[in-house]
Amino acid sequence: MSAGGGGAGEAAVGVQRSERSIRKGAGMALLLLVLLLVPRFANNYYLEVLSEAWLYVLLCLGLNIVVGFAGLLDLGYAAFFAVGAYTAGIVTIRLGQSFWLSLPIAVVTATLAGVIIGGPTLRLRSDYLAIVTLGFGEMVRITVRNLAITGGASGLVGIERPHLFGYALHSIGAFYYVFLLLAVLGIVASHRLENSRIGRAWKYVRSDEDAARAMGINHAAVKLAAYALGAIFAAIGGCFYATKMTAISPETFTFNQSLLILLGVVLGGRGKIPGVILGALVIVIFPELFRDVGSMRMLVFAVSLLLIMLFRPAGIWPERWR
């Protein structure tokens, strides 16, 4: 009898849940439709800002895998962004190959870079991890600044704009769609990773590393996977960033850049995908909103960030269990 009652209750919950998921799906579809129609109405300024926002959504989601899901710290994340951008630059300019070839190469180099930074940091915690990752970020920037193949301090200029099905990717409207697609793919991938065997393993290691090891989880492999996957997100973003700008220089990939991406993750609520998306939008759009205050712009931005962190220390939209 009790089993029958439980079944009916479960069925009711099931209906409620599916209704909610239909409503949620409809909301998503509508939002996506609006975002797809934006280039018909918005001027180039808005398209530039929004394209950048979608890029930062991808970057913040990538860093969120390391900082949010796996609970590690990375103060040199811009290095992986640089790896992607410079891969695109070198493949198209130095090697004269198609832009599209740079994507698989960037994925491979980013994975390697992720493992190289992840390897020595496996035994480190908090402050030590911060110092090592910070150092790694600076090493990459200083290396590309001094190598001939990366164009030194002036960087690489004249990166090819790719063609897709015979259609040249050059207008800001086209790039808006490219970055929107990247952001959507990043969201889908993050969501799927979060609710997977590897995603849970990150949470276990974050929560209690020894207990996770006792459960048969190889903590080293799991952490390396987080660094490598996070690096891949940034590198793919970097490839498209390079081709959109057509020119890249080392000064794009400074410590400030790493900090800005980390800020988006922490500000929004690390570990929680909608929070991270929100954080990414805030770090791109807030400074634009304050353009009217002129030279005080960054000060107003900084003060508003401080206020957010004071009143919402876990982020605007924090991860909470259910």
Added chain:
Amino acid sequence: MDALLEVSGLGLRFGGLEVLSGLDLAVGKGAIASLIGPNGAGKTSVFNCLTGFYRPSAGSIRLAGQRINGLAPHRITRLGMARTFQNLRLFRELSAAENVMAGRHCRTRAGALDAILGTPRHRHEEAAIRAAAERWLGFVGIREAAEQMAGTLPYGHQRRVEWARALATEPSLLLLDEPGAGLNSAEKAELVGLVRRVRDELGVSVLLIEHDMGLVMQVSEHITVLDYGRKIAEGSAVEVQSNPRVIEAYLGREENAA
């Protein structure tokens, strides 16, 4: 002897401090064995050596004939040894079901790419992992707590989640570090039943560390007594209870007591 776990000459030192020395220990297939001893005797250190958290400085540890000392903890778990912790080590902010799902990690294979692409392997494994978590929570009698946050469960339930999580790794040997700590007498009686069911229904051998002598004498078929990192006695409950060296270790020598 048909031993599942064979420890011989186990030694452990931290710098100049000798924590364990020359310890021999065997747990037969399908046995329920206990490791007892006064506080600081080195019981948990034995567990930490067995599960790979400490690297022994001497001796060998064999599980089903295979030498396992020096292996990483996750490898030892894969080979069939699971443990619980003296002080609960649950993933407190995750649900009870998610905690138990951790135990399935080493028995499943889907990687990041499977998850991103949503491959059949990923989907099948996810369904199986979820079902297994429910089944193990059912085995320890708290299926209804599956969706609750582990850290908010009553203490006795948290202990059961830890059991379910360890059992989910499909061990051949289960190590329980003071499973009775913090439980009331009714819960301890249930614990005895659970230990027996693990052995009788699952065929899993059990080695436990316990302070509650009543519990130890009731449940274990073989007892090893440890003091200052050395084995001072072993045998059945009755044999150990009447052993003067054991009484001395626990109560002190008569002239000291007087």
